[in-house]
Amino acid sequence: MRMMGPQRKGKMPIIEMGASRQSSGDLFATTRWTAVIAAGMRGSPQSERALEELCEAYWYPLYAYVRRRGHSREDAEDLTQAFFSRLLDGRSLEGLSAQRGRFRAFLLASMKHFLANEWDRANRLKRGGGRVHLSLDWATADTQFKIADRCAASPEALFDREWALALLERVLEGLRNAYAAEGHGPLFSALQPLLLPETGGGRIADAARSLGMEEGTLRVALHRLRKRYRKHLREEIVQTLENPAEVDEEMRTLFQAFAAG
Amino acid sequence: MNEAHSPMTGKNTCSRCGSSLPAGVLSGMCPACLLQMGAAPETVTEPGGPVFVPLTVEALAPLFPQLEILELIGKGGMGAVYKAKQKELDRLVALKILPPGSSGGRSTAFAERFAREARALARLNHPGIVTLYEFGHVEGEVPLYFFLMEFVDGVNLRQLLGQGRISPREALAIVPQICDALQYAHDQGIVHRDIKPENILMDRRGRVKVADFGLAKIVGTDEPAPFDVPGEADDLTKTGAIMGTPRYMAPEQTAAPGEVDHRADIYALGVVFYQMLTGELPGPHIEPPSRKVQVDVRLDEVVLRALEEKPERRYQQASVFKTQVETIAAGRASSVGASYEYRSRATLFGLPLLHMTYGNDPATGQIRAARGIVAIGGMAQGVIAIGGAAFGGLAFGGVAAGLLAFGGLSMGLFSIGGLALALILAHGGLAAAPVAMGGAALGYFANGGWGYGLHVWSSAIRDPEAMRFFQSPWMPSLQTLLNLANALWIVIFGLGMGALFWAKAAMGGGGSATPLPEAASQPADSDEPSPWQPIMALLGALVCVVGLIVAVALPFPFNAVIALMGWFGLTVAGLKLMGLWPWRSPLFPKSTWTGRHLRSRKRKIFLLLILIPWVVLSLHSMSVLWVYAHDGAAKKGENANH
Numbered sequence: 001m002r003m004m005g006p007q008r009k010g011k012m013p014i015i016e017m018g019a020s021r022q023s024s025g026d027l028f029a030t031t032r033w034t035a036v037i038a039a040g041m042r043g044s045p046q047s048e049r050a051l052e053e054l055c056e057a058y059w060y061p062l063y064a065y066v067r068r069r070g071h072s073r074e075d076a077e078d079l080t081q082a083f084f085s086r087l088l089d090g091r092s093l094e095g096l097s098a099q100r101g102r103f104r105a106f107l108l109a110s111m112k113h114f115l116a117n118e119w120d121r122a123n124r125l126k127r128g129g130g131r132v133h134l135s136l137d138w139a140t141a142d143t144q145f146k147i148a149d150r151c152a153a154s155p156e157a158l159f160d161r162e163w164a165l166a167l168l169e170r171v172l173e174g175l176r177n178a179y180a181a182e183g184h185g186p187l188f189s190a191l192q193p194l195l196l197p198e199t200g201g202g203r204i205a206d207a208a209r210s211l212g213m214e215e216g217t218l219r220v221a222l223h224r225l226r227k228r229y230r231k232h233l234r235e236e237i238v239q240t241l242e243n244p245a246e247v248d249e250e251m252r253t254l255f256q257a258f259a260a261g
Numbered sequence: 262m263n264e265a266h267s268p269m270t271g272k273n274t275c276s277r278c279g280s281s282l283p284a285g286v287l288s289g290m291c292p293a294c295l296l297q298m299g300a301a302p303e304t305v306t307e308p309g310g311p312v313f314v315p316l317t318v319e320a321l322a323p324l325f326p327q328l329e330i331l332e333l334i335g336k337g338g339m340g341a342v343y344k345a346k347q348k349e350l351d352r353l354v355a356l357k358i359l360p361p362g363s364s365g366g367r368s369t370a371f372a373e374r375f376a377r378e379a380r381a382l383a384r385l386n387h388p389g390i391v392t393l394y395e396f397g398h399v400e401g402e403v404p405l406y407f408f409l410m411e412f413v414d415g416v417n418l419r420q421l422l423g424q425g426r427i428s429p430r431e432a433l434a435i436v437p438q439i440c441d442a443l444q445y446a447h448d449q450g451i452v453h454r455d456i457k458p459e460n461i462l463m464d465r466r467g468r469v470k471v472a473d474f475g476l477a478k479i480v481g482t483d484e485p486a487p488f489d490v491p492g493e494a495d496d497l498t499k500t501g502a503i504m505g506t507p508r509y510m511a512p513e514q515t516a517a518p519g520e521v522d523h524r525a526d527i528y529a530l531g532v533v534f535y536q537m538l539t540g541e542l543p544g545p546h547i548e549p550p551s552r553k554v555q556v557d558v559r560l561d562e563v564v565l566r567a568l569e570e571k572p573e574r575r576y577q578q579a580s581v582f583k584t585q586v587e588t589i590a591a592g593r594a595s596s597v598g599a600s601y602e603y604r605s606r607a608t609l610f611g612l613p614l615l616h617m618t619y620g621n622d623p624a625t626g627q628i629r630a631a632r633g634i635v636a637i638g639g640m641a642q643g644v645i646a647i648g649g650a651a652f653g654g655l656a657f658g659g660v661a662a663g664l665l666a667f668g669g670l671s672m673g674l675f676s677i678g679g680l681a682l683a684l685i686l687a688h689g690g691l692a693a694a695p696v697a698m699g700g701a702a703l704g705y706f707a708n709g710g711w712g713y714g715l716h717v718w719s720s721a722i723r724d725p726e727a728m729r730f731f732q733s734p735w736m737p738s739l740q741t742l743l744n745l746a747n748a749l750w751i752v753i754f755g756l757g758m759g760a761l762f763w764a765k766a767a768m769g770g771g772g773s774a775t776p777l778p779e780a781a782s783q784p785a786d787s788d789e790p791s792p793w794q795p796i797m798a799l800l801g802a803l804v805c806v807v808g809l810i811v812a813v814a815l816p817f818p819f820n821a822v823i824a825l826m827g828w829f830g831l832t833v834a835g836l837k838l839m840g841l842w843p844w845r846s847p848l849f850p851k852s853t854w855t856g857r858h859l860r861s862r863k864r865k866i867f868l869l870l871i872l873i874p875w876v877v878l879s880l881h882s883m884s885v886l887w888v889y890a891h892d893g894a895a896k897k898g899e900n901a902n903h
Contacts, residue, residue, distance in 0.1 A: 193288070226298065230298070233296075248300070252300075
């Protein structure tokens with residue numbers, strides 16, 4: 001059911017297996033992703049890894065964008081792979097300063113530039129050649145793309161939307177893991193459908209009954225879940241920003257991607 | 262799940278916000294709603310922020326079967342407003358839905374509070390207040406609270422402000438209506454708490470109505486609710502703390518929201534008033550509106566008092582505020598008829614050849630200054646100035662200052678008049694100058710019935726030096742000239758003022774307004790500092806310096822008198838520089854110049870320049886007095902011996 005963040009199959013990435021995702025707070029404690037990229041990927045191993053993680057989380061929107069620009073499946077795969085190789089190899093990509101520290105906007109602008117200038121069929125990066133940082137699940141991505149909405153919106157707007165979807169998936173997954181780590185896995189599964197408030201219906205009463213909890217206790221738990229959700233959401237967004245103060249604006253932008261249609 | 266299948270496209274849409282649901286992701290939850298939930302309620306409700314997505318008209322309709330929901334007309338932190346029609350009554354109403362999160366979940370205490378407040382609001386029946394018809398909530402897991410209110414067909418003040426600055430006349434018409442509404446509500450014990458341009462509506466007939474009364478108290482509670490689920494109250498209190506638009510909130514409202522009383526409304530109204538007049542919000546240091554735009558100076562006081570930090574220093578009643586405003590509005594209307602202005606088209610060096618004024622400027626309520634080559638008026642500045650207070654090259658007036666000054670009090674290079682002070686020659690009833698002639702003469706060379714000075718020729722004293730000087734060959738002709746001038750200046754003054762009155766009368770009597778558009782008078786009374794003020798300050802300084810010199814040279818008591826005058830002048834100048842001189846002088850009605858207009862370093866330099874002669878003069882005066890006391894005693898001793 002969760003299609004985003006395709007499972008890593010096959011080739012292992014450079015980072016060690018089992019390295020747990022650091023808590024979002026100290027992900028970029030020392031260097032921001034912009035500094036890492038600007039320094040040609042010569043940051044600390046942690047920050048490089050963190051950047052890789054970011055790319056792993058959000059590569060699908062880029063792939064979908066490339067497909068929507070009219071490229072075939074194979075070309076899109078090659079292009080996406082090549083793009084990320086360049087990025088994570090430290091070769092400079094355009095668009096850094098113009099995006100004011102927003103990873104999402106930076107990726108899109110760099111990809112556009114990449115598509116416009118860098119792509120050359122003759123230089124197709126051979127699979128396996130060069131340092132491949134990310135192992136991306138093309139098959140799932142293709143399926144995902146096929147069932148996606150065929151709206152009339154522009155590829156850029158859809159990119160933002162899919163970015164938001166990836167972001168939210170990450171947040172929910174992070175929450176799930178956090179609850180599981182505390183031993184409240186089943187509670188989260190029961191609460192997640194109630195995350196969004198509703199008018200009408202007695203969902204909470206039903207859920208409380210099924211869990212064997214008091215309704216009041218469930219409400220408290222639900223409230224706490226929403227609070228943590230908000231916290232995680234903001235932290236997740238802050239990861240993609242150089243300036244944490246812009247988190248509200250970024251949220252607005254993502255929200256508006258859905259408002260348009 | 263909140264899904265609604267659209268049979269045509271097979272797409273799922275979220276019933277909450279209407280956006281399409283992507284298939285197979287997020288466990289079917291709506292990403293837009295998830296994002297929206299992520300934003301609230303920690304974010305402050307600023308316009309433009311997607312903090313609260315209002316329900317679509319279609320989603321709302323089934324919840325209110327008795328209404329025909331027409332359209333969404335506004336949304337903000339306080340909720341969304343829809344235009345609707347009551348089907349049975351066939352009347353237009355405004356339906357206001359509070360944000361779903363504002364009740365913090367199902368809370369009986371909240372419902373009671375809501376009902377109590379809403380009943381109080383429903384009692385408000387005033388033409389200036391948007392009437393509340395009904396209130397209630399739609400049952401559900403998250404109850405939807407709503408108000409049914411009078412629909413106002415018009416615009417709100419925010420929209421008016423967006424079109425540009427509101428004229429003072431309009432503002433003075435709007436504010437009293439708001440005061441009326443506020444006073445009525447305050448009398449009922451209800452405080453609005455969120456006065457801002459968005460809440461002030463104007464219908465097509467120009468009537469003002471205040472909306473959203475008391476809403477802030479309902480939506481943002483400041484009492485802890487005992488039966489609420491712990492944790493939910495945090496959200497409410499947080500929302501309560503930021504309820505009310507920050508920029509319009511009184512200081513005590515941000516600091517202690519629970520202890521706010523009706524005077525917070527007066528503060529907010531002051532902010533709105535300020536914004537109407539100047540187009541801007543008052544900054545951390547409030548600049549009086551008359552300094553920013555062309556408005557009546559008396560409004561400054563009113564606005565500033567409403568904007569006082571401490572509630573006890575503000576107007577204590579909205580009705581008092583209203584009276585003050587209305588007085589000014591009435592005053593402006595009456596003074597318009599009594600003013601007059603004429604400015605000639607021809608100009609020389611940027612100044613009109615002839616400029617005559619009478620009375621107050623209708624826009625600012627201050628005495629107009631005539632400025633031109635020939636200036637005639639209550640206050641006149643020009644190459645030839647005639648008026649009550651005249652400054653310039655040739656100045657004729659009650660108070661005249663200039664190169665050649667003629668007047669009751671005349672100061673200049675050459676002065677002729679009742680009290681004549683001059684830097685070169687003075688002739689008059691009391692004349693003080695290096696060369697002084699007249700009834701009482703003080704100066705280096707003094708000639709008069711009563712004279713004091715270095716070389717005096719008076720009835721009592723016949724200094725040969727003085728006699729030689731005053732019998733110089735050119736003296737007789739000068740004397741004639743002076744006598745003539747002394748006789749004539751009043752005639753010229755009379756002629757000038759006569760011309761003014763005649764022209765004013767010719768324009769159509771006392772009720773005539775200025776024939777020139779208001780813009781033309783702007784350069785004369787503009788906010789630019791008058792060039793004359795520093796000139797007069799310089800002149801004043803020169804007079805003080807002369808006083809110093811004269812004081813040193815002349816015998817007692819003349820030197821002491823002049824020194825005293827100089828000392829006084831320096832004191833005034835010093836106080837002004839330090840910003841401690843609180844009074845507006847009648848000579849310079851617009852003169853609010855204080856040292857604050859200078860940079861602190863310049864100010865310090867000037868203060869030093871003033872302080873040194875001030876100290877010297879003080880010491881000199883004291884020493885003179887001491888010497889006199891000593892000498893006097895000695896002389897007495899001498900006389901006694903003769």
